[in-house]
Amino acid sequence: MSEICLTDFEKKVLAELRKVPLGKVTTYKILAEKVKKPRAARAVGNALNRNPFAPQIPCHRVVKSNGGIGGYAKGIKVKISLLKKEGVEVKNNKIVNFKKIIYK
DNA sequence: CTATTGACGACAT
């Protein structure tokens, strides 16, 4: 029954996303580099958007390279709430101490 | 195959 409904690209992105520890965040660009496609930050965002594993995988821990929140399929508000719940401070749609909690 | 779209990034102004 376990049939792949995702492309290789998406599977790789999700696999790396799982490694992000709680209380930390990563970026679309870093994720793209992890899948050996450093210029595919945009495609990474698309992959997460289409990703059927919404809360199962920490999609909400992915933010923009400049510390911005980015987007979220269920709404940016929910994304911020989840981050705060995990101890990540968010102010004016930006990650506080971004460089200190970023996971590479 | 081409065109369009989108949870992006870097740079210019």
Add this chain to the structure above:
DNA sequence: CATGTCGCCAATA
């Protein structure tokens, strides 16, 4: 620091 423009990549029609 805010906004606009261009480039980049994968998925979809």
